[in-house]
Amino acid sequence: MSVTMTASASERVKSFLTNRGKGFGLRLGIKTTGCSGLAYVLEFVDEPNEDDSVFAVDDVNIIIDGKSLVYLEGIELDFVKEGLNEGFKFTNPNAKGECGCGESFNV
Template sequence: MTIASTAQPATADIILTVSAASRVAAIAAKQGKPAILRLSVEGGGCSGFQYRFGLAVAPEDGDTVARQDGVSLVVDEISLDLVRGSAVDFVESLGGAAFQVTNPNAASGCGCGSSFSV
């Protein structure tokens, strides 16, 4: 896996797992879009901040880009401050399947795993 940014040198700011990359590739192929997953952090959710995922057409200026198996994960500068050092994974369980962020910056989170506080 390689990490690159349009704004700064390559670092391990965020990681996209093989499982997440595989899922993004499948979704993008089905929708006829580039295999680029955007992670952003917004205010809200039960714990103060919530993760938002969506397919992107291309990285934007200032985005940090993590690559895994031909798939890109892009994160804007403001969101990166809240998720630096995180890993984005795709997990399947009895409760369903979802992208999951393992965030070392989160002081607490909610039961569903989609929101956190710092």
Template sequence: MSTTAETGEGDAVVTATEAAADQARDLMAGEDMDPEEAGLRLYVQQGGCAGLSYGMRFEHEPESEDAIFESNGLRLFVDQSSLDYVGGSRLDFEGGLQGAGFHVQNPNVESECGCGESFRT
């Protein structure tokens, strides 16, 4: 059964900055995804030089066991095993020529690789 949390409820909440939410909603609109049902999935996978890395993709609807967070008008879907690693994180978006894209600000990270693509908790 999925759970929904609003920004500000507990330590395991995952949020998005206004810039990240705006960018994600624009991208979803380009894919003709319904913002009432669709969302951005944030997950953790094995890999990278530090051991774990983030993954993101748009999905039309959450899975039954997902935690669902709503932040700045964006729905974020996080599976329960990934939530152990990303609880308390904030998704941000940075534009520009270098480092443009989505970035996870994760308080659980103990160390990151030099490129910032993988981490260890």
């Protein structure tokens, strides 16, 4: 199982955790929603759950729950700035398509 993160994403997550003042890492998961069926979820984790898998990537803990793990195998997390917009970008080899607005995907 592999999860990767670009240097840009790693620095952004480290910055968020430092500003927050606490936190074990960042949870990457999925939820059912949107035009295509699944959407990514990011949230801070202070303590992982028993069914979580923890991936240490560039001194950042990425936490993925058991249900999301199968959909996120091989994912890369990036942080990009495009003009005035900035945000996390997901490169997921399991995604077969995305909705037109880019908010959801299907497998």
